[in-house]
Amino acid sequence: MAEVTVKRAGEMVRGLFELLAPATDGLAAKDALARLAKTVPPTPFEAADYPKRPGVRRYERLVRFHTISAVKAGWMTKVDGTWALTDAGRAALKKEADPEAFYREAVKLYRAWHEAQVKSGTVVEGAGGEADIIEAAGLSVEEAREQAWEEVRAYLLGMPPYDFQRLVGALLRGMGYHVAWEAPGGADDGIDIVAYTDPLGAKGPRIKVQVKRLGSKVDVGDLRSFMAVLGDDEVGIYVAASGFTRDAERDARREQKRKLTLLDLGGLYRLWVEHQRNIPEESRQLLPLTPVHYLDRS
Incomplete structure (x- = not known):
């Protein structure tokens, strides 16, 4: 993650929020990512594939990773492959125009959530971080759920x-x-x-x-x-x-x-x-x- 600064992470997440804000019913994750790549284009590093996983581009995985804080902060939801903003997320977008400050606030709220989980015994301190998950998983749980839902949805329709x-x-x-x-x-x-x-x-x-x-x-x-x-x-x-x-x-x-x-x-x-x-x-x-x-x- 060293190639992605806090400011850059904020540009990604805040750019995504700007796309989701007018979508009252949310956007399909794949559509949101495709549109974000046009409004916040990937850098050469982000546009490249992971060395050990040809065909898996960094950009989409990085966006997914950096939205974890926003989800835990209560700013956005991810349900059945649809990404949407909450009222708190819209308020945060309106309140903070600076991408870096916007992202730091999401991280701050995420850490508060994580500490509460540790105290309650829901998670164990130090038991794997998101960076480990995103680098090690061939297919993240989030992506697997989205893919499964898209297949089920198409079948039902x-x-x-x-x-x-x-x-x-x-x-x-x-x-x-x-x-x-x-x-x-x-x-x-x-x-x-x-x-x-x-x-x-x-x-x-x-x-x-x-x-x-x-x-x-x-x-x-x-x-x-x-x-x-x-x-x-x-x-x-x-x-x-x-x-x-x-x-x-x-x-x-x-x-x-x-x-x-x-x-x-x-x-x-x-x-x-x-x-x-x-x-x-x-x-x-x-x-x-x-x-x-x-x-x-x-």
């Missing part, structure tokens, strides 16, 4: 709509719900799945699920059309592969009369990972996942 609906039904069963009815393939009356919390549907509320695999983000109009078919005591779950507009998410949060849950592709995937052991093997093949374990010391 390419799945036939009816199979996607079956996957949602299988997930509900794996979570302990009793699916009473599933719409046949080709039907489109707004409700795709009806489920209950008990086998007879006698105890809990009726659960109505709408599944949308194709199309654009679900907007307020789509959401209100779904809510119109929900009874006062019914629970609604809207699963949309393309996600939801901010206005739709806001309306769902503000809904007082009915219980309403929105699930985008990332939320669906996380629930599948959490409950897949309870999903029958035949249904599990709709989204066959194999866990791979990494030593994550970050």
Whole structure:
């Protein structure tokens, strides 16, 4: 890391923040890195590959490394391969224009976080640093997760709509719900799945699920059309592969009369990972996942 000064690290991270600031939903990591390389071009050292790993350019790894402090400082998030700024990150970007001072503040907050982890026993002092991780790992945990998510996302988006609906039904069963009815393939009356919390549907509320695999983000109009078919005591779950507009998410949060849950592709995937052991093997093949374990010391 000797070739990268604190000022240079700040230029990278602050440059990245300037790209992420207007992106309210964040940017895919690979897109953010590609755009950053144009606004903050790599130096000859950064543009070169690691000597022992031909084809692995230093620049992208260095940016990833130097964003660790920003993540631990609570300035940015990395979820399912998407990088986004928090409100604290936007405030820091606005407050400190000098790249070096900006980065030093992130490092200061990171060290405070690390010390708190040591005191709590969550991590052991001296048990490997980020520099060791970035130089030694052929593929970082972060990159592996991003690559895995991109493959899963592409698989789900390419799945036939009816199979996607079956996957949602299988997930509900794996979570302990009793699916009473599933719409046949080709039907489109707004409700795709009806489920209950008990086998007879006698105890809990009726659960109505709408599944949308194709199309654009679900907007307020789509959401209100779904809510119109929900009874006062019914629970609604809207699963949309393309996600939801901010206005739709806001309306769902503000809904007082009915219980309403929105699930985008990332939320669906996380629930599948959490409950897949309870999903029958035949249904599990709709989204066959194999866990791979990494030593994550970050």
